[in-house]
Amino acid sequence: MAKRISQSSVNWAALAERVPAEQKPNLAVFKAKSDGYLRRVLANPAEAPKINWAHYKQIVAVPGMVDNFQKQYEALKIPYPADTLTPKIEAQWADVKKSIEAFVAESNASIAKYQKEIAATNAMLPYDQMTMEDFRDAHPELALDPINKPTFWPHDEEEQLGYTNPEIEAAKAAAAH
Missing domain, CATH: 1.20.5 (Single alpha-helices involved in coiled-coils or other helix-helix interfaces)
Structure with missing residues (x-):
């Protein structure tokens, strides 16, 4: 039902x-x-209204007809369709919930990483107060190192001795094959 x-x-x-x-x-x-x-x-x-079978037995002249109808009516069971989709939806929701939880965990990890970066940036000496040595200590990959890695002005990669254009080298390599 x-x-x-x-x-x-x-x-x-x-x-x-x-x-x-x-x-x-x-x-x-x-x-x-x-x-x-x-x-x-x-x-x-x-609920469906109840049928007064006694009233129909008095009115209908054919003997046994109302009893036969009553028996057939009471034997009639209309099946209600089984719910087959709810378990599928719940399984999909469980999968979605797992992916949401994974996304939240990943986002929280990213937030924690970025909070550390913000704290490190805030703890750093402001650039307008840095000396060249302070900048070198803070960013060794960006700072000029005239002793260990001397460069020529304007200190771009293209202006240095021994520079080769990677596009030209790739074209030469492709032509050689």
Whole structure:
């Protein structure tokens, strides 16, 4: 037997918060249709009205006809469709929940990493107060090192001795093959 509903299980307020402004009229139309359906369902009784078989036995002249109808009516069972989709939906929700939890964990790890970077940046000496030695200590990969790695002005990679253009080298390598 189907379960009798007494009210809508949809949280319309929470749903309305997530709907974009341009879709609000469509949500209102959908809610009106849903409420109308719920009103029509609730207007009908939960159980079918009982048949007064004794009254029909008095009116119908054919003997045994009402008894036969009563027996057939009481033997009639209309099957309610089995709910086969809820377990599938719950399995999908479990998978989605796992991916949400993984995303949240990954996001929290990223947040923690970025918080550390922010703390390191805030702890650093401001650039306008740094000397060249302070900059070299803070960023050894960016600082000029005239003793261990001398360069020529303007200190770009293309201006240094022994520089080869990687595009030209790749074209030569491709032509050689």
